[in-house]
Amino acid sequence: MNHSRLFFSLRALTSKRLFHGKPQLKINGVVYDTHSDFTNVSSTILNLSDRSLHLEPAHPIGVLRKQIEDKLNSTSNSYQYYNDFRPVVTVEENFDSLGFPADHPGRSKSDTYYVNDKYLFRTHTSAHELECFGNIQGFSPRTEKRAPTEKPGFLITADVYRRDEIDRTHYPVFHQMEGARVWKRSSEKSSESHEPLHIQKIRDDLCKLEKQLREESSNLVVEDDKSLESNPKQDYMSDLEVDLCSQHLKRTIELLVAQVFNKKLQSMGSEDQGAQLQVRWIKAYFPWTAPSWEIEVFWKGEWLELCGCGLVREQVLLNAGYEKDSTVGWAFGLGLDRIAMLLFEIPDIRLFWTQDERFHSQFHEGQITRFQPYSKYPGTTRDVAFWLPEQKESSLIHENDIMEIVREEAGDMVESVKLIDQFTHPNSNKKSLCYRINYQSMDRNLTNEEINKIQENVRSQLVQNYKVSLR
Numbered sequence: 001m002n003h004s005r006l007f008f009s010l011r012a013l014t015s016k017r018l019f020h021g022k023p024q025l026k027i028n029g030v031v032y033d034t035h036s037d038f039t040n041v042s043s044t045i046l047n048l049s050d051r052s053l054h055l056e057p058a059h060p061i062g063v064l065r066k067q068i069e070d071k072l073n074s075t076s077n078s079y080q081y082y083n084d085f086r087p088v089v090t091v092e093e094n095f096d097s098l099g100f101p102a103d104h105p106g107r108s109k110s111d112t113y114y115v116n117d118k119y120l121f122r123t124h125t126s127a128h129e130l131e132c133f134g135n136i137q138g139f140s141p142r143t144e145k146r147a148p149t150e151k152p153g154f155l156i157t158a159d160v161y162r163r164d165e166i167d168r169t170h171y172p173v174f175h176q177m178e179g180a181r182v183w184k185r186s187s188e189k190s191s192e193s194h195e196p197l198h199i200q201k202i203r204d205d206l207c208k209l210e211k212q213l214r215e216e217s218s219n220l221v222v223e224d225d226k227s228l229e230s231n232p233k234q235d236y237m238s239d240l241e242v243d244l245c246s247q248h249l250k251r252t253i254e255l256l257v258a259q260v261f262n263k264k265l266q267s268m269g270s271e272d273q274g275a276q277l278q279v280r281w282i283k284a285y286f287p288w289t290a291p292s293w294e295i296e297v298f299w300k301g302e303w304l305e306l307c308g309c310g311l312v313r314e315q316v317l318l319n320a321g322y323e324k325d326s327t328v329g330w331a332f333g334l335g336l337d338r339i340a341m342l343l344f345e346i347p348d349i350r351l352f353w354t355q356d357e358r359f360h361s362q363f364h365e366g367q368i369t370r371f372q373p374y375s376k377y378p379g380t381t382r383d384v385a386f387w388l389p390e391q392k393e394s395s396l397i398h399e400n401d402i403m404e405i406v407r408e409e410a411g412d413m414v415e416s417v418k419l420i421d422q423f424t425h426p427n428s429n430k431k432s433l434c435y436r437i438n439y440q441s442m443d444r445n446l447t448n449e450e451i452n453k454i455q456e457n458v459r460s461q462l463v464q465n466y467k468v469s470l471r
Contacts, residue, residue, distance in 0.1 A: 025115060028086045035116035040109050042408045045121060045161060048173050049087050053352060054157045057365040060340040061175050061352060064260065065157050066366070068177060068334075071259040072155065072252065075208050078181060080135070080149040082156045085128050087121050094120060094127040097319050099287040110398035113161050113172075121161035125178035126288060126333060128156050132180070133320035139184060140321035153181035157336070163400040166407060166417040168348045175336040180312065181248070182329030198328070202244040209251040213258070220258050223280035224250065231283040231291040236314050241328050245311050246291070249330035250281060253295050253307055256334075260368075261297060264343045267368050284308055288316050289331060299342065307334045345370045348442060350412045356443045379415060379440030380448070382455045386468040388431045397466050405465070406437055409457045415440040432471065 025032050025041065027049060056062040065083075073079050095107055105111060106123060113121040122128075134140050137148035156178040164170045186197040193200050213220065226246075233242045261277055278298040286292045289310025296303045309332030317327050337349060344363070346352070351359055351371075358374040388397065399419070406417050414437060421434040437458070439451050462468050 027088055027115065030086075030088065032088070032115045032119055035114070038109065038114040038117045040163075040404075041113050041115055041121065042404060044408055044411060045113055045172060048353065049121070049159075051173075051353070052159065054159065054175050054336070055083060058360070058363050059352070060344045060346065060363055061336050063363065063365065063368065064336050064340050064343065065175075065177065067260060067263065068256055069155055069157075071256060072179070075212050075255070076205060078151055078205075079153040079155045079179070080132070080151045082128065082132055082154060083158070085125075085156065085158050087159060087161060088115055088119050089122045089127040091118055091120060093130065094122055094124070097130050097316070098126055099313065099315060101287075104287075108398075110400045111163055113163060122158070123162050124160055124333060125156045125158050125176040126331075128158070129178065129180065129288070129316065129331065130320045132156060133182070133317060133322070136182065139182060139327060140317075140323075152183065153179065155179050163404060165399070166403050166414055168350075168415065169338065169341070171337070171349045171353070172407065173353075174349075177334045177336055178331065179252075179334070180329060180331040181252070182312070182317075182327050183245075185326055185328065199240065199244065202241075202248060206244060206248045206251065209248065209255060213251060213255055216255075216258065216262075219262070219276050220254060221276050221278045222254060223278070225281045225283060225293070227283075228291055231293075234290050234311065234314060236325055237311070237328055242291070242311065245328055245330055249309055249311070249332070250293070250295075252330075253309060253332060254279065257295065257297060257306065260339060260343060261299070263368050267370070284310070286310055288313055304338075304342070306339060307332055309333070343368050347371075347373070348415070350415075350442055353412065354442055377441050377443075377445050379438050380446065380451055382437050382439065382451065383420070383434055384437065384455070384459055384462070385421070385432060385434035385471040386462060387471065388433065389467045389469075397468075401466070402435065402462070405461045406458055409461065410437075410439060410454050413439050413441050413446060413451075413454070434471075 023034050025034055025046070027046065053059050053061045054065050057066065069079070069081060095104070100106065112123055115121070131146070132154040135146050135148050135154070136152060137150050158176065159173050160176050161173055164172060183198045183202055188197050189195065190197055190200040233239070257279055258277065265275055265277070280296050280303070281293050282296065284292045284294040286308055290313055292308065292310030294305055295307045296305050309330065312329045312331050314324070317329070318324060337352065340346065341349065362371060363369060403417055406414055416438045418436050419433060420436045422432065424431050437455070439446055439454070459470055463470060
């Protein structure tokens with residue numbers, strides 16, 4: 001077997017026999033052929049793919065999702081919700097349709113879980129953008145997948161999957177919310193302002209947002225970056241359209257941020273209520289928006305990046321079936337897990353996935369409450385050191401591949417994996433790496449016997465799959 005090791009969970013396999021000469025995977029009720037050069041899905045991922053934590057009303061992720069949805073629709077009822085997309089999408093949906101270049105690192109097997117050469121576990125909620133843009137009635141041809149909606153915006157919430165490092169803030173599955181809003185261009189002029197109707201419409205929508213922000217978020221202090229230098233606009237949009245759409249986008253995100261963080265300040269006690277909440281906008285780059293920004297919040301002494309956003313690139317709209325020069329709009333992507341960890345004061349991202357009732361009983365629908373640790377179980381560390389094979393072979397090894405082996409063998413019993421030492425032998429020129437693995441369960445005590453067995457499995461898999469020499 002090559003370096004992309006196949007892991008099959010008993011629950012996910014259709015059976016142990018071959019179908020048309022190929023093993024297959026059944027994921028969320030759909031059967032997929034595997035591909036020897038692409039398939040790198042682990043049983044860990046397969047076993048998490050039907051959890052849908054964002055749909056649990058009393059789970060911190062579900063609580064946060066609902067609060068954001070309710071707040072954004074409280075102004076204009078402009079957003080259609082999409083919360084039931086399944087996690088396996090096409091390469092076209094996840095990358096090609098959004099303008100990801102062929103050599104983008106996100107496409108690599110070291111970063112992404114591939115089912116086969118045509119299907120993968122989505123790496124972002126943007127994989128569903130085209131379908132949702134296509135569902136907006138009057139903007140593009142009606143999609144055959146869903147009934148059209150008259151709402152000019154949408155919110156997508158879903159679990160997303162990426163091969164990543166192992167520590168308290170990283171997990172191979174996390175949750176995103178994708179939002180977008182569009183306006184159809186019009187050459188017809190408003191009788192009141194003598195401006196095109198869509199310009200008047202954006203102005204009216206913006207006024208409602210600004211009024212709501214004044215009424216609800218007097219403690220919000222915003223540092224804005226309005227310069228388009230090194231953050232250029234798209235040629236098909238006028239300066240006025242860019243300015244108004246950008247303002248509408250930023251006020252929307254500010255309202256969202258104010259909602260969740262002010263709610264947290266209220267829950268922290270009277271001494272924190274009324275405190276200023278500092279936010280700032282900084283330039284960014286994303287393949288599917290231009291210009292683009294990120295918003296950061298100053299929280300407990302540091303600036304935290306919360307959201308990436310921008311004005312939708314016209315090519316994305318054209319891919320969704322929109323006519324050229326017909327539409328302007330914006331989109332954003334928000335990571336829910338990190339915000340939920342801050343708001344609910346959850347110290348380890350693994351806790352979101354625990355089945356322990358001592359965790360779940362602490363949270364209630366519509367409430368932001370502080371997590372109370374129920375026990376701190378002792379951890380134990382083990383080191384694994386090895387010589388890499390010859391250079392041409394070692395290039396096949398990515399740190400995320402090492403993380404996958406540890407995660408697959410230890411599951412949620414591993415807290416962190418860190419590279420603590422590396423050196424090159426002066427005579428042989430061989431390179432040595434040493435990783436420290438911290439094993440610690442969130443729910444129970446671990447025994448030396450079970451950890452030693454896991455550690456030995458990790459060592460064996462490194463040798464078997466990557467031809468390393470253990471030290």
